[in-house]
């Protein structure tokens with residue numbers, strides 16, 4: 064039987080005061096109840112520091128709530144009552160807070176912005192978004208990894224999604240692309256198999272967010288059409304330094320249609336204004352430990368600081384006749400159209416300038432769909448695109464719980480929209496009138512189909528119906544070779560090493576060997592490097608190829624390193640200081656880096672910062688142990704003699720310089736830092752500069768020291 068206790072007021076549980084004596088998580092509630100009985104405070108004590116004017120807390124039905132701390136009990140120490148509708152409503156809602164995550168691209172980061180057209184394509188299309196220059200169209204852009212779950216890390220080796228929703232005057236246009244211009248498979252029929260193979264293996268539940276395992280490579284070894292995309296996936300393209308320094312691609316050919324219905328093929332490209340930049344693999348691996356949210360945080364901080372990331376939208380345009388003359392089939396999504404063959408024309412710019420108010424409501428609930436298209440743009444017959452046109456709406460019906468998710472603000476068109484679709488789960492509109500059908504004669508304002516509306520291109524497709532793969536899709540190796548041979552030496556070495564890394568995680572010998580066999584079609588020297596890296600005694604045989612690889616003219620546009628922009632804009636510099644650091648040197652480096660556009664962060668052993676040589680305390684932005692050099696593009700180490708000796712014995716400080724060196728970054732240092740650099744085995748080259756020479760540091764910080772790499776890393 065419940066002990067009778069007096070109903071007096073007692074301190075609230077879990078306030079810092081009440082809980083201060085208990086261990087973490089140990090509430091003093093029971094003792095206070097035990098001692099003094101009923102707890103009935105309304106929680107005011109918990110909000111002493113909040114300030115501001117707070118609206119009244121209510122239930123979802125608008126009933127005001129007086130106590131948000133205690134459930135309704137039969138007696139102070141008695142059972143909780145089922146009658147407590149406030150508790151039940153709160154917990155029920157909480158129980159349903161999660162929705163299914165995306166089957167692919169679950170981990171994403173998004174922002175709002177605008178798109179402004181600078182060059183009209185009115186010669187080719189009627190789409191206003193591509194013809195009305197100067198108009199600012201709102202956009203919502205979501206970047207994602209593909210394989211990992213929503214809570215996985217930002218920096219695995221993975222393709223990145225690059226999806227843009229344009230809220231145009233003529234309806235929503237979704238350009239749902241990736242940061243790689245080709246895809247693994249040629250036909251939508253294979254997508255579930257591809258995704259099953261790359262996701263965690265179904266019996267063991269790992270690995271999360273990575274392709275380095277047997278099932279993925281087993282699938283690839285049996286799908287030679289994947290070899291071109293494999294070259295991209297094993298390149299530094301899948302290790303972007305920032306979402307702001309990624310290119311984006313619409314991948315498939317689309318059509319532009321003019322007023323007469325004449326069609327021109329188009330490929331869409333996004334080019335980052337900051338230039339393209341990637342990390343090196345060891346750095347990406349360490350970033351996974353240093354900051355799971357590295358890319359999300361970077362985008363957030365950039366937008367908050369007013370450094371709005373921007374991308375130019377460029378198009379490649381070609382006619383049906385030109386396409387027929389290409390030495391590959393542009394409808395095959397494992398093929399790209401080299402820029403050297405069809406040049407890119409920049410037609411506008413997207414700028415992301417507003418972080419979402421609420422991650423769930425916007426980034427999680429946004430629903431992109433390649434079938435969302437506006438008049439003047441049409442699909443091509445690319446069989447992968449054709450399958451995508453079905454999949455997105457279908458998956459969103461279950462992910463977002465019903466057919467009305469287009470009414471969620473982030474998904475709703477910003478132009479007027481009206482039709483006769485009605486009801487369904489979560490219907491937000493109370494449509495008026497008695498007419499919910501067409502044709503009708505009863506209501507003057509009911510929506511009617513009105514020409515010209517959306518018009519489809521009148522294609523003529525001949526041939527027999529069948530489950531077939533066109534012969535023109537049979538060349539699986541020429542463009543894989545084109546990509547590999549277009550790369551510079553460091554990038555080729557990275558690809559060979561990536562293949563060795565991934566295949567070394569594959570337990571099944573015949574799968575490893577089969578991949579090396581395919582590589583022989585791509586490039587014999589690459590196959591040999593990978594075979595050596597895996598410790599194979601002999602090169603495995605190449606499988607029969609339907610079509611032997613042809614040599615194509617190398618395309619320098621496919622590289623990254625040579626195209627890295629000579630700038631500090633969008634880059635981050637870390638300055639490591641401790642008590643006694645020379646204030647003038649720190650100030651000069653900071654000033655030079657900031658005026659060159661970099662974001663500068665002070666790192667110190669303690670977050671409270673350090674007292675510099677001028678006697679003043681400089682607060683730190685990051686504590687040394689939690690702010691390793693991997694999160695920066697270049698570092699400066701400015702230390703007094705004593706601090707230099709002390710930090711030479713601290714592993715976090717030693718790693719700070721050792722990894723900056725290993726990741727080919729510029730390091731500026733003064734004499735006091737010398738013992739630390741020695742402990743970190745930092746050598747000498749053009750990237751290691753005097754801290755007093757801020758100009759030299761800025762120049763070195765704009766690039767990576769590629770020449771350093773072979774000296775410190777065994778590359779395949």
Ligand code: HDE
Nearest residue numbers: 165168205224225240241246251254314450451454455458
């Ligand atoms: Fe997707 N893809 N995909 N995909 N895709 C999805 O839709 C699918 C493909 C891409 O930030 C899903 O709402 C099929 C190519 C992005 O919300 C799903 C095929 C490209 C995003 C789906 C492909 C993409 C998705 C999962 C082969 C680059 C994330 C959740 C036929 C051009 C969008 C969802 C976001 C998401 C299906 C291939 C890009 C399951 C069937 C090629 C950027 O519908």
